[in-house]
Structure formats: C-alpha cells, structure tokens
Amino acid sequence: MSGVAGSRQRFLGRRSYIELLARERARAVLDAGTFRELLGPFDGLKSPWLPLQGVVAQADDGVVIARGLIDGKAAVVAAVEGRYQGGSIGEVCGSKIAGALELALRDCERGSPVRPVLLLETGGVRLQEANLGLAVIAEIQAAIIALRRHVPVVAVVAGIVGCYGGMSLAAALCSTLIMTRQARLGMNGPEVIEQEAGIAELDAGDRALIWSLMGGEQRYATGLADALLEDDVDEIAAEVRRAFANPPGPARSEQVERFAERLARVDVALPPSPRALRDVWRREGGA
Amino acid sequence: MERLSFTYPARERLTRRAHVGVVGSGDLEVLLQPSSDQHAHVSVTTSVDGFAAVWKNVLDRFFGRFEGAALIEINDFGATPGVVLLRLEQAAEALRA
Amino acid sequence: MSAVPALSPRGLAWLRALTGQEGLAVTGPRTVRVADAPLGAETARYIAVVPDAGNRFPRARQGEVGVDEAWALASHVRATVAADQGVRARPIVALVDVTSQAYGRREELLGIHLAAAAAVDAYASARLAGHPVIALLVGKAISGGFLCHGYQANRILALNSPEVLLHAMSKQAAARVTRRTVEELECLGERIVPMAYDVHSFARLGLVHKLIEGINADAPVGADVERVRAELIAAIADARGGSRDLGQRLRSPAAQETRAASIEVRRRLSEQWHAS
Incomplete structure (x- = not known):
C-alpha cells in the first residue's frame, strides 16, 4: 500500500491528471508510445438513443478504449469522459467497457494475460438510456468479477465527477481501487439523496459534508x-x-465476513461522525 | 437540437485526420478527415436551435484561411463562436503536427 | 419528499407459495428471507427481499436493498456456494420485488456501494461456480436494488403483470432529475424502449428469458404456482445447458433488434482487438 505519496515540495513539478480528458488519461497510464485506440471517434459508434431525445451525441459516446502496454505487459484501458453527459453510462459506451473486459477475459483464459485498468469518472446510469444503461452496468460488473480471477482489475477514481450509481459498485468490485483527494465515491449522488429523502437527510449543497462522507480521503x-x-x-x-x-x-x-464484522462495530441507530468512523474502521495492515 | 450542413470550395488535399474537443457544457468536438472531392463538407449538430447564421459566419471566417478538402463533423453543446473557431483551428493545427 | 409507497408484499407472498415457509434466518435482518424447497427432482434455494417497517435503517423500510440487506444477500448466497462445494450446485432463485437501493446519509457513510457490490459479487460468483441462478420478477425491479438482487442471474423470468416495473430510477425521482412530468416520462417510454417501465418493454431489450403470462402476481395459488414452478425448472435446465456468463442476453431475437448497438460494439471491438 502506498499511503499518501508525494510531497508538497514537488508541487511545481506536478502534471494534473484531473485536468486531462479521458483520451489523455488513458495515454498517461500506458507505457509511452504504446497507446492504440479501439472504436475511436472516427468509427462512428454513437448513442442511438440520445438524438431521439434531442441530445447531441459525442462520437465516441464518452468512453475511450485503448490497448497498449503497462510495464511491458499487454494492457487495456477504459477511460470514461466525465465532461460528456456527466460520464453517464449508456448502451454504447457501457458495451465498450464490458466488451473490452470480455475480450481481456478471453485472452486470459487462452493464457495471454491482459492487464485491465478502469479510469472512472461517472454519475452512473445515463437516464436517457435507463434500462439499457443498467443492463450494461450489470454486464460490466459480471466481466470484472470473471476477469478478476485471472488478473488484478485496477480502478482509478480521480475527480471531478467522482464515481456513483452502479459504477460505484463496479469500482468496489475491482482488485485495487486508487483514489485522489478530489475524488468522491458513493452509490447515490448527493443530489439524488436530497431529492429522494429530503434536505434533512442530506444537504447536497454542503460540500464539506459531502466530502467528509464520500471523499477519497x-x-x-x-x-x-x-x-x-x-x-x-x-x-x-x-x-x-x-x-x-x-x-x-x-x-x-x-x-x-470481514466487512460484516466491521459493520457490527457501528451503532447504526446513532452512527458515528465520518471522522469518528475512521477510528472504528481504521485501516488494517499497510499505510 | 438542430442539424446544419455547409459546403466550401477547397484546394488542398488532406492525408490525415484530427479530433479535438468534447461535447461538454459550452464546448464542442470537431472531427476532421479527408474528403474525396474538391470541397470541404461541414455537418453541424448543435444543442442550440436557431443560430444557422452565426454558424455560417464562424465557418466563413475559418474557411477564409483553411483550404483543405475535408469532411468536418461538429458536435456542439452550446459553445460560443469564439470556442468554435478555437476548436476548428486546433483541429487544423493537429493536421500539421 | 416522495409520497410513501404502499408496502409491497409480493416477494414474501411468492416465497410462501413456492416454499411454504417464512424464510426468517436465525441471524441477519428480517428483510432478507431464505428458504430451501423441492423444485422438480432437486432442492432450490429461494431468496427474497421484503419490506420491514421496523428496519433499523429508516431508509430501507419499504422494500429497498440497504446496507444490511445487501450484506445479508451476499452472505446467504456465498453460504450456498460454500455448502455445495464438491456436490451438484443447487439452483438459486431470487424472488425480485425491490423498490430500489436505500437512499440515505448513513448508507453512504457506511459504504452501501461496497455492500451492494458484495451482493452482486456473490450472485455472479455463484453463477460462475455453476449454480443456476434464476431471477423471478414478481414486482418492482428498480435500479441498484435489482443490480444487487437478480441482475446477475443466468436467466431472468418475469410475470407479465402491470406491477412488474423496471427502471434505473423510480418514476418520481426520474421525473424530478430530468425535469419532466411523470406523464411526459411515460410518453417517452412509448417511443424509447429503454425508457419504459413495463416488463413488456423490458423483454424487448432481450433481457427476459421468458415472460410468464396470465399469472395473478398478487395472489399466488394453485395452478399458477405450479406453472411458475415448471418455468423455473425449465429455466434451470436451460441455464445448466448454457454458458456461465451473461452472453445469452445478447443472443435472443429481441436483443438482435433492440440491442443492435451492444452487439455491433462487441463485434467491432473484437476485430480491432489485435493490432493489424
């Protein structure tokens, strides 16, 4: 485990990951010069559902699939573009992720491991594609679980969208989950909770509260x-x-069992503050 | 949502293609690739209806300097004319890179 | 705030009808019911999520899958897999009537995303281990609730009933988030198949192995229960004869038509997978 790596002194030398578009992010985690995009913008696979609802579709449907190498080993990266439709998962972009993981699984089963990386930045299901969005998320989850038996599946959640909805489950299914301080991870977005349960349950405008609950730290x-x-x-x-x-x-x-035991340590009727929960659920081992 | 088409005469054959931008708030993506005839064909899909004249103005300006025989696809999410011109120039620049 | 929906007892009604039991576990929440019962020549494990007005999580009292429910699902499914190591993997039948996932502050604090992932993981792992996992939709199958309980099944069966509803979000919530009225959403669903809530439209996506017609979903008795049992047995046999992944969902005639894009993405991805 790495813990909080780096130091403030190196601030000037930093290159922001969060500011990068999905394509540049995918390029950044692959070995230099090995990026090869699959189903790129010129392949013309857009959402068939958005234009029917008067919404402009992006040429790659908001997901970049790239093959390449990681430390010299075959890899595939799926990067979600958070700037397009909030990184929401529709039929095409979700099938790109699921399909890439399924092909990686096929290669693993044939004895040629492929290192899969998910760069997630997503609000979850794209509401305009509703049931199909949910269906492809179930397929992504199925593929992660099957693939994870052969090779680690690594997810990165960096911000600024964060990772929500069914894709937060996908992140939790991964072998390794990497976050930044700017990242948020939760099943339900703050706005959805406020709408469903009322502002007394959660004030979506209270940024400090949201970060204290769902932030990377x-x-x-x-x-x-x-x-x-x-x-x-x-x-x-x-x-x-x-x-x-x-x-x-x-x-x-x-x-x-391990996580059920952790939950048993919490008084659900009087839940601890996020800060106090850190003492109850202190990191075990590492860090 | 509105779809618009424009055609401009072209003199320069292209061999490469370029993609820039994202269909995010106030932004657009531009896909530029070689066309098979002596024209540039632009197809615009924009989230904002009723601005055909503004699009024509921006494209007139761009094609005042750009002479490539290109198929250009623009997917726009409410970008200002300035941002549109910037992205077009970035795409043209990427062809030369 | 949304109006409080009526408690939906369908999951429990069908558990009772198919197993003759209440399914209360010795430990764990009252909202997750588990019972074993004969099904054809073997024994199947049935699992249902039911409402409980006394749930210790107030946001999970209307049939939602909350933190406790998701961990309990994971635990029961994994226990089934562990118990069947080295013997024929028994069928697992998820009786689905789930309002949604639980929306709440303490849920997020306590990591409901992980609890839900554990439920998904358990069902998918059971499927990969050779258990025929069958989802029987008897009521609502909404959003994260359905992901946790049913969506990883080898085969999805559904009663063709107006109260079998499917969506990524409840109607009221989707209307608020997309700034449409419920009526507008319903109109949209008539044009855009994945936007519809009814089980018939859902079946058009190729996700339903069999739509079971003419069953009184609220009052499972007699011949109806026998017919559903027969469909479960047939689906189990079909699952055992097929692959352990979810690929079958894309091979149905309905998927060929409505999910053409899903199929095209996979086809072209496969073509481009290896550098030319």
Missing part, C-alpha cells in the same frame, strides 16, 4: 480504497503499475 482512511494520491499523472501511473506488480488479495466485495 475518507474512503481511504476507512479502508474502502487502497491508495490515496495527489492529483499527479506520474503518481497515478506509478500506482497502477504497483497494483499489477504486487497482486492484491481478495477484493473487498468478496470479504463478506
């Missing part, structure tokens, strides 16, 4: 993420390599 401090990084391209690329070099144990989502 909190998720890392309570053992729900494996690494907490600064917004730095080199650090993120290095952490992805570490995740493959030192294969992790079972994914969190497989460790039912």
Whole structure:
C-alpha cells in the first residue's frame, strides 16, 4: 500500500491528471508510445438513443478504449469522459467497457494475460438510456468479477465527477481501487439523496459534508480504497503499475465476513461522525 | 437540437485526420478527415436551435484561411463562436503536427 | 419528499407459495428471507427481499436493498456456494420485488456501494461456480436494488403483470432529475424502449428469458404456482445447458433488434482487438 505519496515540495513539478480528458488519461497510464485506440471517434459508434431525445451525441459516446502496454505487459484501458453527459453510462459506451473486459477475459483464459485498468469518472446510469444503461452496468460488473480471477482489475477514481450509481459498485468490485483527494465515491449522488429523502437527510449543497462522507480521503482512511494520491499523472501511473506488480488479495466485495464484522462495530441507530468512523474502521495492515 | 450542413470550395488535399474537443457544457468536438472531392463538407449538430447564421459566419471566417478538402463533423453543446473557431483551428493545427 | 409507497408484499407472498415457509434466518435482518424447497427432482434455494417497517435503517423500510440487506444477500448466497462445494450446485432463485437501493446519509457513510457490490459479487460468483441462478420478477425491479438482487442471474423470468416495473430510477425521482412530468416520462417510454417501465418493454431489450403470462402476481395459488414452478425448472435446465456468463442476453431475437448497438460494439471491438 502506498499511503499518501508525494510531497508538497514537488508541487511545481506536478502534471494534473484531473485536468486531462479521458483520451489523455488513458495515454498517461500506458507505457509511452504504446497507446492504440479501439472504436475511436472516427468509427462512428454513437448513442442511438440520445438524438431521439434531442441530445447531441459525442462520437465516441464518452468512453475511450485503448490497448497498449503497462510495464511491458499487454494492457487495456477504459477511460470514461466525465465532461460528456456527466460520464453517464449508456448502451454504447457501457458495451465498450464490458466488451473490452470480455475480450481481456478471453485472452486470459487462452493464457495471454491482459492487464485491465478502469479510469472512472461517472454519475452512473445515463437516464436517457435507463434500462439499457443498467443492463450494461450489470454486464460490466459480471466481466470484472470473471476477469478478476485471472488478473488484478485496477480502478482509478480521480475527480471531478467522482464515481456513483452502479459504477460505484463496479469500482468496489475491482482488485485495487486508487483514489485522489478530489475524488468522491458513493452509490447515490448527493443530489439524488436530497431529492429522494429530503434536505434533512442530506444537504447536497454542503460540500464539506459531502466530502467528509464520500471523499477519497475518507474512503481511504476507512479502508474502502487502497491508495490515496495527489492529483499527479506520474503518481497515478506509478500506482497502477504497483497494483499489477504486487497482486492484491481478495477484493473487498468478496470479504463478506470481514466487512460484516466491521459493520457490527457501528451503532447504526446513532452512527458515528465520518471522522469518528475512521477510528472504528481504521485501516488494517499497510499505510 | 438542430442539424446544419455547409459546403466550401477547397484546394488542398488532406492525408490525415484530427479530433479535438468534447461535447461538454459550452464546448464542442470537431472531427476532421479527408474528403474525396474538391470541397470541404461541414455537418453541424448543435444543442442550440436557431443560430444557422452565426454558424455560417464562424465557418466563413475559418474557411477564409483553411483550404483543405475535408469532411468536418461538429458536435456542439452550446459553445460560443469564439470556442468554435478555437476548436476548428486546433483541429487544423493537429493536421500539421 | 416522495409520497410513501404502499408496502409491497409480493416477494414474501411468492416465497410462501413456492416454499411454504417464512424464510426468517436465525441471524441477519428480517428483510432478507431464505428458504430451501423441492423444485422438480432437486432442492432450490429461494431468496427474497421484503419490506420491514421496523428496519433499523429508516431508509430501507419499504422494500429497498440497504446496507444490511445487501450484506445479508451476499452472505446467504456465498453460504450456498460454500455448502455445495464438491456436490451438484443447487439452483438459486431470487424472488425480485425491490423498490430500489436505500437512499440515505448513513448508507453512504457506511459504504452501501461496497455492500451492494458484495451482493452482486456473490450472485455472479455463484453463477460462475455453476449454480443456476434464476431471477423471478414478481414486482418492482428498480435500479441498484435489482443490480444487487437478480441482475446477475443466468436467466431472468418475469410475470407479465402491470406491477412488474423496471427502471434505473423510480418514476418520481426520474421525473424530478430530468425535469419532466411523470406523464411526459411515460410518453417517452412509448417511443424509447429503454425508457419504459413495463416488463413488456423490458423483454424487448432481450433481457427476459421468458415472460410468464396470465399469472395473478398478487395472489399466488394453485395452478399458477405450479406453472411458475415448471418455468423455473425449465429455466434451470436451460441455464445448466448454457454458458456461465451473461452472453445469452445478447443472443435472443429481441436483443438482435433492440440491442443492435451492444452487439455491433462487441463485434467491432473484437476485430480491432489485435493490432493489424
């Protein structure tokens, strides 16, 4: 485990990862000069559903699939573009992710491992594609679980969108989950909770509260993420390599007894503050 | 949502293609590739209706300097004319890079 | 705030009808019911999520899958897989009537995303281990609730009933988020198949192995229950004869038509996978 890597002195030398578009992010985690995009913008696979609802479609439907190498080993990266439709998952872009993972699985089963990396930046299901969005998210989840038996599946959530909805489950299914301080991870977005349960339940405008619940630092401090990084391209690329070099144990989502025991330590009727929860769910081992 | 088409005469054959931008708030993406005839064909899909004259103005300006025989696809999410011109120039620049 | 929907007892009604049991586990929440019962020549494990007005999580009292429910689902499914190591993997039947996932502050604090992932993981792992996992939709199958309980099944069966509803978000919430009225959303669903809530439209996406017609979903009795049992047995046999992944969902005639883009993406991705 890496812990909070880097130091403030290197601030001037940093190159922001968060500011990069999905294509540049994918390029950044692959070995230099090995990026090869699949189903790129010129392949013309757009959402068939958005224009029917008067919404302009992006040529790659908001997901970049790239093959290349990571530390010299075959890899595939799926990067979600958070600036397009909030990184929402529709039929085409979700099928690109699921399909890429399914092909990686096929190669693994044939004895040619492929290192899969998910660069997530997503609000979850694209509401204009509703049931199909949910269906492809189930397919992405199925593919992660099957593939994880052969090779670590590594996810990065960096910000600024964060990772929500069914894709937060996908992130939690991964072998290794890397976050930045600017990242948020939760099943339900703050706005959705406020709409569903009222402002007394959660004030979506209270940024400090939202970050204290779902921010990368909190998720890392309570053992729900494996690494907490600064917004730095080199650090993120290095952490992805570490995740493959030192294969992790079972994914969190497989460790039912361990997490049930953790939950039993919490008084649900009077839940602790996010800060106090860090003491109850202190990181175990590492960091 | 509105779809618009424009055609301009062209003199220069292209061999490469370029993609810039993102269909995000106030932004657009431009896909530029070689066309098979002596014209540049622009197809615009924009989220904002009723600005055909503004699009024509911006494209007139761009094609005042750009003479490539290109198929240009623009997917726009409410970009200002300034941003549109910037992205077109970035795409043209990427052809030369 | 949304109006409080009526408690929906369908999951429990069908659990009782198919197993003759209440399914209360010795430990764990009252909202997750598990029972074993004969099904054809073997024994199947049935699992249902049911409402509980006394749930210790107030946001999970209307049939939602909350933190406790998701961990309990994961635990029961994994226990089934562990118990069947080395013997024939028994069928697991998810009786689906779930309002949604639980929306709440303490849910997020306590990592409902991980709990839900654990439920997804358990069902998918059971499927990969050779258990025929069958989802039987008897009521609502909404959003994260359905992801946790049913969506990883080898085969999805559904009663053709107006109250079998499917969506990424409840109607009221989707209307608020997309700034449309519920009526506008319903109109949209008539034009845009994935936007519809009814099970018939859902089946048009190729996701339903069999739509079971003419069953009284609210009052499962007699011949109706026998017919559903027969459909479960047929689906289990079909699942055992097929692959353990979800690929079958894309091979149905309905998917060929409505999910043409999903199929095209995979085809062209495969073509481009290796550098030319």
